[in-house]
Each structure stands twice: as structure tokens, then as C-alpha cells.
Amino acid sequence: MLFNSFEFILLFLPLVLIGYYLLNRSANASISKIWLVFCSLFFYSWWNISYLPLLLISIIYNYCTGILLGNSKSGRMRFILAMGGVVFNIALLGYYKYWGFIVFNTNTLFNTEYPLLHIALPLAISFFTFQQIAYLVDCYRGDVKESSFLNYMLFITFFPQLIAGPIVHHKEMMPQFDRHENRLFNFENQAKGVFIFSIGLFKKVILADTFAIWSTQGFNQVNELSMIEGWVTALSFVFQLYFDFSGYMDMAMGAALFFNIKLPLNFNSPYKALDIQEAWNRWHMTLGRFLYQYVYIPMNKLMLKRVFTPLGMKKQVMLRTNLSLILLFLISGIWHGAGWTFITFGLLHGIATVCHRIWKKAGLKLPRIPAWFLTFGFIVIAFTFFRAASITDALKVLSSMFGLNGIVLPVKFEGLFAHIQIQNIIVFDNFTMINMSGAIKYLIIGFILVLCCRNSVQLMEKFKPNVLYLIFSLFLLLYSLMNLTKVSEFLYFNF
């Protein structure tokens, strides 16, 4: 079920809430948790019930491994169990997400004909897999112990964060469900939930889905883009992705708040960043946290132990860190999708982060405005690879952006340039993309919103229960609902 649907907003959410708080009146806290798990599985199955068994198998396997880890005293056994669990999760993800990519490239490289299975990607697999890997590692480290299957089910399936994150830790979620005051209806959380949910819905339905018009059209006609159209295409996708994913997160936060659950922050105005490291500290923060804790640190340690120490390079900290960073971003790219475009996206970010570290280490600093332009420009270029169907397509969009496919201006501007000799540089013609003036207006609005305004979480912190906030929320909610005319998936459902 989609957050941006009438079924969810007007039926599912109110019914689940009513049921949850009615059942919370019972002394037995498990009843309301069972209700939430049941509703979450219903929510997951609404889209395609055929993947429900896969989700359940994954949950049961990881729960059992967690229990065994908790009960095992032998360090070796615990290591085997944890590794087994991690391998199981990665194998599951690998099969569903990367098998086709691996087979295709093997066939291309070695001229073989292994059959492509065309396996559809199960919804949310990237998210629930990472969340459970984190859980197993936490169990292995002794940070977490969960004996209740119901609690574990709820931890994984809680519908506001099931499909596209945020990737949460057991220790930050489950204590919230067990707190007595959180079982009571809290008007402050409900009001803030309505407020942030409205912002998220508006971001998705009005902003992201509108930017999608130009980004989709542009990336579908990469051979025909002139310079301005290339920029409109790339920037539209940059804004579409941000408003889509952060809109989803706002709705997830709002929906969780209705149950008195606070989800961790996942976006913090990433396009305001002045360097690439800061951008990643502000973008998909829970993924960054996961990758740092469960990939970067172990990988760094492993390299030190297995590569740098045997080679007598123990003191080459900078080199080791940089290598780890490049690998980390490669993994991040691959996590987003099975394709060379995602690998390029990850590699570009890895190289940029290493460059930034070297730059910083050298004590160099750019003024704020050039720093922002450089960072944002790089983000736009990297996201072009992220969105394009192939590297060739991405390069075509980029070449149009840099004027290599010619500069086209609307015919009405011809008079303005009449006295300048620009015939060889600029062509006056119609754009091939639709409603370009609308695109420019939306891009200006997009820049104002992401650069000059507080983000949704900052707005929620300032929330006051007064008429202004009521009118603002009501407008966003009503206007978004009245534009909910088509099913429009969130981009991160594909990852």
C-alpha cells in the first residue's frame, strides 16, 4: 500500500490507529502489538502478496539466529552463527537483486549463455535485509537481546518504516513500544504527526511527481536534449529524488508519530551542504550510519589486519581510509541497484569523498558560495548516472548540459540577441521538451525550498498548535489529496 493513496490515508491508517489505541486499553500489551504486526503484513501484502513468504522466512531465520546468538557462549560458535546470518541475508539480496546483473555480465564477458531468470525485486528487500544484518551484528556484539518473536516481528514489519526505511536499530525502536506512556493516545504527537505527514504528502504528490514529468521525458529522449533541456532534465531528477524520498520519510515519521514512535532523522537539508562529506551526513542518514557502523569500520579493521599489517604498511592510515571509503561508496552504489550506472555513481562519490579528505587535510578551504556550487554541481552529475538507463545515456545528458549538443533558445528571445554575432553558437527554435517555462518555475521553487527554507523536521520542531499551522497543514493535505489522481510509486521502492 502506498502512503500517497486514499486507501492508506482515509481507511488503513485511521482503522489501524483506532484498533491500536482500543487494544492498548487491555492490560496485555501484546494484543496491540499483534494488531500492529497483522496490519503491517497486510500493508506489505497489499502490493503483492507473493513476497510475503519471503519476508516471513527472512524474519524467522534471523530471529532464530538472534536467539541462538543470545544463548551461545562459545565465541567461535557465535562468530559462525553471525557470519552465517550475514551470508544468508546477503545471499538472499544477491539472488533477488543482483543475480540477473551477474549472469548478464558473465554472458557478455565470457560469451556464455546462462539463462537470465528475470527475477522481480521483492518490495523492501534492501531495507529489511540491512536492518536484520544490523540486528545480527548487534546480537553478536551483545548490544541487543530479543527473546520475543512478536517484538522482533514488530521491529522488522512496523509499516511506517518497512518499505523504504529509515533503517532502524532494534535498541532505538523496541523500548519505545514498551514505554507505558507511549501506549496512550498523545494529542501532541498526533498533531505533529498530522503536520509532518501533510508536508511529506505535498512533497511527494505536488513536487516530486511534477518534477518527474521533466526528468522522465528528458531521460527518455537523451539524444534530443539541448543545453537548457539537459539541465532541466538533470535538475528535475535531483529535485524529484529529494522530494520523493524525503517526502516519504516525512510521511513515515508522521505515521510513526501517530503510534507515539519517533523514527530517526533521515534527511537534513542535504542540498545545503558545502562539501560532499557534509552532503552524505545529511542524505539518507540511516543508510550512512549503517554503512559506517557495519561496513566501513569492520572493513577498515580487516584491511589493517589482513592487508596493511602483513605488507608492513600499518602506518598508512590515510591510504587505508581512502581505500575503505572508495569501497564503502561502491557498496552504497551497488546497494541502490544492480547496474553499471549505480556502480559509477558509487565510485564517483567515493573518489569525491577521498578528494575532499585530501583537500581538507591540506588545510584548503573554499568560500561558501563556490563550495556550494561545486558540491551541488557534483551531486547533479552523480545523480545523472544514478537515474540514466545506461552510462551512455548519462554521458549524453551530461554532454547536452555542457553545450556539446548545441544551445537552443526559444524563438521569442531572438530579438534580444539580434545585435550579437551568435548564429554559430545559439539556435533559436522550439524546445523538444514540454512546458519548459513550467519546468523553470518549478526549479526556482525547488531551489528556494531546499536552500532558503527550514526542512520539515526543523519545521516540526517549531510546531505550535495554532490557527496558522492548522491552515497550513490543512491546505497541504487537501491540495495533495485533490491531486492524488494516479498511482505513483516512491523511487526508493525500487532499491
Add this chain to the structure above:
Amino acid sequence: MDRYRKWYKGSLAALVLCMTLVIIFNYVIDPYQLYKSTSIKGLNHTKLYTNDYLWKARKIAEIKPSVLFLGSSRTGKGIDPDYYFRIQGEASFNAGLSSADINVQLKYFQYGAMANHQLRKIYLGLDFEGFNTYSSPPATYSEKRLFSLKMIKEDLISTLFTKKSIMDSLSVVRASFSAQQLNGDFLLEDGSNDEQRLVTTVNSLLKDKGVNRFYDHLRSYLQDPNVYIRYSLSSNKMDSFRQVDEYCKSSGISCTFFIHPSHALQWEGIQAAGRWEEFEKWKREIVEISPIWDFSGFNSITTVSTENFDHYFDQSHYRKHIGNLVLNRMLHVNEESVPDDFGFLITPNNIEQQLDRIREEKKRWEADNPEIVNRVKSLAIN
């Protein structure tokens, strides 16, 4: 906490109230004529006809016609159920839909059969363009709505609770209040277009803006990438036509198929676009499925002057009195009114002679009208 309680309850109450008001407003104004709301002069008596796909589906579900005219806007504008009633004594409904290809026509036919198990006759106007792999129906077409005789959720929402519906309701109120007409093809209760309004529109375009719809409309055909520029006869769409024929035969429904009498300019446009051979191939293939009444070509009706709209609205759409001649020929009624060179039943046995005949007609007409031929060619190039 009390302030939060008030805010929360107030916001929910305001949301419910606003949603209810929007729905009631759209329901009362009923801009698309779907809910049979009372029409009040000065408030909502003017209506919009921009969503013929939905409106005609609802009409079929409600009136359950036993005779259906199917096809594209050529059927919608040219075939007159009122005349059909006069000559056959049977009520019918014109389900011609703008830009509908044969796949869509099949679905509306099946919908008609679902609405009325006693559906007895269909008349399907065939378009060469409707068999193009690259043609697709407009965004207002929804296959889902044709699975149920009740109004589906998506249509209820789109007509009662969207920004567009409220804007359309406001346009209706504004136009009703100021006694103005809204743009768009006005539909009659029998599903056909209001001819007078169409004629007024094309005449005023010619008079006020110097736009001759014969050429202007042909240009849009020739320059649309999915009409003639890219054309590939679709086997899937040919199957849809076969399904119409087979369903009729298996259900005892009488079916009559015909090729529209569009103006000679239309056929010359096909020639200019380099699609004449495919056009003939299309005829050969459809005639293998069923006999077809062919009104296309360069006959005494289709070669009338392009300087007035006495017989045509543009090069594609003919007026109802021409449609009446089509009915006369096919039903063998008042045949004395029909010119001899207008309408031939083509079958696998005579298809080659008929194609030869039209080629000859074409050659003669082109020789007599070199200026028009050159003008059409220039539209295809520019």
C-alpha cells in the same frame, strides 16, 4: 496538552468538512453530467464534454442500448442515431470516441454486451490510423472502468474530489452564470455530437482566423509522429478486430463494418505520407476477416469543395447527412439518394478490383487538382 487536543480535533474536523464540501459542490454542479444533478439555469445548466470516454461508458451502463455505433470521432460526429431511429425504428447509441483505436473499440463493444445481454446490432467504423502499432488512446481512457457497470472508485474520485473537477465545476458555474458556451464538442443524449456547434466553430475559425480546418487538421495528422510518420500495422490490433467479429458471430449479434467516407484530402494525405501501400494492405487484411463497406476514395461525396463546411467539418470528419447516406447504403434504405460511386461492399473476392478502382479515381482526381495535391505534399514536408 489541551491546546494540542483542540488543534488535532479542529484539524480533523476541518479536513472532513472541506472534503465533504468539495464533494457536495462537484456533485451538485455535476460538470460532466454523470450524477443527474438538477440543472439550474444560471448555476450549472452549461456542461463540459471533455471526458467522452467516461461519459459514454456511463451512458452505456445506464441506457443499455441494443444497437451500438462504434468507432472513433468520425463515428461520433458523422453517424446520427436519430436518423437511424427514423429509418429503422430502433433506438441506438453512438459510442464513437475521439482517438479511439480498435483495441478501445473492442473494449467498448464488450462493455455494451456486458451492459445489455440483448445487444443485437453493432456498426463499427474502421480507421486505418486505429490499427497503427504506435497509436494509443488518450489519458482519459481507462480499461478498468469497463470491467464494472458501476462507477469505479477512480472515476468517483476524479469527478468529485480532484483539483481538476473543482476547477471544471467553477468553469461551469461561471459559464452558466454569464450564459456563455464552454469549449469542446457538445454531446447529445444519443452519444453523437451536436452538429450545429461544430459547424459554428469551424466557420468562425475560418472567418476570424483564416484557419481552414481541412488543411489545418490534416497537418496535425501528417505531423503527429504516431499517425503516419511512424506506421506499422499492428497484429495485436488486427486480433482485436477479429475478436469483435468472432464475438458477434458466436453471440448472434449482427455486425456491420465500414470504412469512413473521409474527404479526399485525407486519402491524399496518406499518399503524401508514403503510406498508400500500407493503407491497401490494411484493407486486404481486414477484408479477410469480414466483408467491409468501403466509403473511402475519391468519389462524388469525398471530393466536394474544401472551401465550405456544408458536408465536412474537416478532412477527416463528415457531417451527419453524409453519415445518413452511409446508413442508407449499408441498410439498403432510400438508396436512390446515394450516388452510385459511394460505398461498395468489399470482400476477399473483389478487393483487388476495388483497390484498382480507387487508384484510378485517385489518379483522375490528382490530375484535376494539382494545386491541392501540392498543398497536401507541402503539409507532409513542413
